[in-house]
Amino acid sequence: MEKRTQLYEGKAKKIFATDKPDYFIVEYKDDATAGNGAKRGSIAGKGEINNRVTNHLMRLLEKEGVPTHYVKELSPIETLVKVVKIIPLEVIVRNIAAGSLAKRLGLPEGAALKKTVLEYCYKDDALGDPMVNNYHIAAMGWAGEDELAVIAGYSFTINTILSNYLKDLGIVLIDFKLEFGKTPSGAIILADEISPDTCRFWDSKTGEKLDKDRFRRDMGGVEEAYHEVLKRLIGA
Ligand code: UDP
Secondary structure, three states, rough: OOEEEEEEEEEOOEEEEOOOOOOOEEOOOOOOEEEEOEEEEOOOOHHHHHHHHHHHHHHHHHOOOEEEOOEEEEOHHHHHEEEEEEOEEEEEEEOOOOHHHHHHHHOOOOOEOOOOOOOEEEEEEEHHHEEEHHHHHHHHHOOOOOHHHHHHHHHHHHHHHHHHHHHHOOOEEEEEEEEEEEEEOOEEEEEHHHOOOEEEHHHHHHHHOOOOOHOOOOOOOOOHHHHHHHHHHHOO
């Protein structure tokens, strides 16, 4: 597969066209931002770790019956993916209160939730990715009601698969963000990434944060935490 024009450059990834209309190449960067771009920096080795962690988890999900955009890892920082039209929603799944939920509801971070919480945010940097609900999504036509039901169903399934898998590796899946896309034939599939940039991973024994919160909150040990996640998943 030949890498052609760059179609898009985001905060953490670039997307390239290929010589095949049904495939894109994703290239992961070491660049890191937080607070909607307010904080900028770089995490050495992040591109490679996020590429490899994402692909490892996407292959696991595929094996468990969740359709994803993953096709093939091309290099340490490049992956071949299926072309989709991204549904402009960030789907957030929460098992334990943390981050913006803890703040919004006045809960201590780490507080138990009686049930898994699903949230949607409209993907728009200029608006700061505002939280929206099913009615907004239908009113704006971002996804049909049937499509949103599929997205919610996959999100809960993904949560069960990943939580169980990570538990055995000594990691608690606190919360995470998913993005879905629509294939040319209209199927909804999982897209984007699943990495320490987009998930909260806490060590089961110590409660230590193994994710981007170390960068967001200037806690230090950022690279080490990302490496630790890769090591537990892949043994590298
Ligand atoms: N998240 C993400 N991208 C975003 C916002 C959130 O990947 O633009 C992830 C984040 O890493 C966390 C979960 O979604 O695992 C919930 O994030 P939260 O709403 O608590 O926001 P934050 O505290 O990161 O601002």
